[in-house]
Amino acid sequence: MDGMYGKGLLKGLAVTFKHFWMTYIEDIRWLMRGKRRYYTTEGIANRRSSEAAGIFTVQYPDEKMPVPEEFRYVPFLIYEVDENGEKHDRCTSCGICAKVCPPQCIWIVRTNDPKTGRPIPEPEQFYIDVDVCMNCGLCAEYCPFDAIKMDHDYELSVYDRQYNLYDKEKLSKPVSYYASIRPANYDREEKARKEAEAAKAAARAASSTTTTAP
Numbered sequence: 001m002d003g004m005y006g007k008g009l010l011k012g013l014a015v016t017f018k019h020f021w022m023t024y025i026e027d028i029r030w031l032m033r034g035k036r037r038y039y040t041t042e043g044i045a046n047r048r049s050s051e052a053a054g055i056f057t058v059q060y061p062d063e064k065m066p067v068p069e070e071f072r073y074v075p076f077l078i079y080e081v082d083e084n085g086e087k088h089d090r091c092t093s094c095g096i097c098a099k100v101c102p103p104q105c106i107w108i109v110r111t112n113d114p115k116t117g118r119p120i121p122e123p124e125q126f127y128i129d130v131d132v133c134m135n136c137g138l139c140a141e142y143c144p145f146d147a148i149k150m151d152h153d154y155e156l157s158v159y160d161r162q163y164n165l166y167d168k169e170k171l172s173k174p175v176s177y178y179a180s181i182r183p184a185n186y187d188r189e190e191k192a193r194k195e196a197e198a199a200k201a202a203a204r205a206a207s208s209t210t211t212t213a214p
Ligand code: SF4
Pocket: 090, 091, 092, 093, 094, 095, 096, 097, 098, 108, 142, 143, 144, 145, 146, 147, 148
């Protein structure tokens, strides 16, 4: 029995030593090719691949693993910026996301017109308790206006729990940010939006032709 364990131990140590020495050998190979193996996108991609030899960990937080497009952490709200630089929330404060959220960690306060008291389709306040959020993405799935999406930012550590109740200001990000982290999703939604607009315009044109016909 002892002999068997000893053999396994030696095999394990051999693997460890192989990785140890290969780290230096690979470093020298990369240097000879005039490339940097650390702190570069190419170097990180290599260490994540099946080609990796030697060290395959990343030097976090100086290096970070890229996340796939569908990676999701906590939600964020999207706003558009018009030609005058004015921000416009996509959110209409319809409340669907708050209804479907399984742990009920979304709170929305609707905006009311100060003169008429009638509701305006935009949120006055929007809160998400990110300590309670279970990152399920249902809010983003159900939002009919593509106004809430799942973020890639996973570095949310703070020293004080109260900072994890995110308000509208902290949740809001421009549509350009969304396009940068989820380009395929953004392109698909924009295409669908344009097609829907074109279909509506065609329907309007058809109905006006029918009504004006003698
Ligand atoms: S984020 Fe979407 S689902 Fe939630 S209130 Fe706003 S428009 Fe409605």
